Amino acid sequence: MGNGTKRRSDRSEVPEVELSLVQGDLGFHLQRRAHLIPSVGMGVWRRAVIFAAVTWLPLAVWAVLTGRAVQGAGDDTLAAHFGIHARCLIAIPLMVVAEGVAQNLMPPLLKYFVESGCVTEQTLPSFQRELSRVARLRDRALPWVVIFGVTIAWSTTRALLGDAEDVVWMNHGDDIADITFGGWWFVLVVRPLFTVLLLAWLWRACLLFILLFRIGRLPLALVPSHPDRAAGLSFVERMAFIFSPVAFAISAVVAASFAHEVVYHGASAMQMKTLLIASAALISVVFLLPLLPLAIPLGRLKRSAIFEYGSLVAHHDRLVHERWILHQDIGKPEILDAPELGPVADIHAVYDAVKNMRSVPLSKLSILAIVVPVAVPMLYVAALQLPLTAILGKIAKALI
Known part of the structure; x- marks a missing residue:
């Protein structure tokens, strides 16, 4: 196999390093028992369509039958309540789709810790042990008991208060007896399903935070002069795409x-x-936080590497100065002939790479993976009161 710190070029030689954020937990097993998740695969698109249909279609049918679909006074219609459509047709399906994204992204990224040489043969047993510890934490029932408990408490409280904007318009009055079928469907089906999926993803974000924190405590074989400016860990930033949907x-x-x-x-x-x-x-902050634990080893590495590589460059340049400026006989020091260091410009480039190394494992790619999906709906709201027709007309005239 050779030195464990060397990158493994043969992918078949990489040992099994598996961890899923979504497979194996209580929610996964409950859905598999209900035949929502097939015995093989995740059934992501099927579940996304089923959840969207189960949550939105009964409300739509009820609204049509009761004359509350599009006709009514002011915002007293289903069409007027954008939050219901956003939950049922966008948020719930996307949070299911995100499970498929996580399932596709996590295994190759975890395997790349080994392929890239960040995890060496000596560190591999500890790395696998940390993955197993997080898998056991994922499979515990307690987090899901808390998720279901919070969901039930939240839905019950909001039903008793009866003042939610998305529910009031459906009911005949303020008492529980005045809640219509549409109101009960939203309270007992739509809101709980949305809340469970949301809390489940917040828990998975915590799991990723814990995993990267424990990986960061391992003696990783990081390279401070790596051109990715993250000591060889820039691939971890792609985990942000798990949370984009x-x-x-x-x-x-x-x-x-x-x-x-x-x-x-x-x-x-x-x-x-x-x-x-x-x-x-x-x-944005909530879903970028899981990547931040690696800032601990990166910051520690940069602080030490600045001094180590600074001493190396100083020693190299001092010998160059003595030989070519002071015209001293310094012999044939090995450092001046080392091909991996090269001439003065090359060794300075190495030091600059260390100096410019990021202490936080975030780049434009990872930030955009979260900020852009978050910003688009918000920008739509801001655009509601902008004279878009006039603006587009002026742009067209300017370009044509």
Whole structure:
């Protein structure tokens, strides 16, 4: 096999390193028992369609039969309540689709820890042990008991209060006895399913945070001068794409609530810009946090490498100065003839690479993977009160 710190070029030689964020937990087993998840595969698209149909179609049929689909006073219609459509047709399906994204992305990225040489043969047993520990944590029933408990408590409380914007319009009054079929369907099916999926993804974000924190404590074979400016760990940033559909889903629901206020309650999108920006920032931070534990080993490596490579460059340049400026006989020091260091310009480039190394494992790629999906729905709300037709007309005239 050779030195464990060398990159393994033969993918078949990479040992099994598997961990799924979605397979094996209580939610996965319950769905498999209900035949929502097939015995082979995840059945992602099938479940996305089923969940969307089960949540939205009964409400749509009820609204049509009761004359509350598109005809009504003000916002007293199903069509007017964007939040319901955002939950049923966008957020819930996307959070299911995100499970497939996670299942496709995680195995190759975890395997690349070994392929890239960050995890050596000596470190591999510890790496596999940490994956197993996180898998056992994922499979525990307690987190899901908490998720179901919080969901039931939240749905029950909101039903008793009866003041949710998405529910009030469906009912005949403020008492529980006045809740219609549509109201009960939203309270007992739509909101709980959305809440369970949301909390499940927040728990998975915590699992990834824990996993990367434990991996960061291992003696990884990092290279401070690596051209990826992350000591060879830049591939981890692609894990942010796991949360891209979830970030868009949550942002769509939040933006739908703001859009309803703008369209039907006279709120100003420009006056709400602080709330829009704050909401987008909060969602972005939540789903970028799982990558931050690796900032600990990266920061520690950069602090030590700055001194180590600084000493190396200083020693090299001092000998060059003595030979060519002071014209001293310094013999044939090995460092001046080392091909891996090269001339002065090359060794300076190595030091610059170390100096420019990122201490936080975030780049434009990972930030855009979260910020763009979050920002798009918020920008739509802001655009509701912009004279888009006039703006597009002026742009067309300028270009034609």
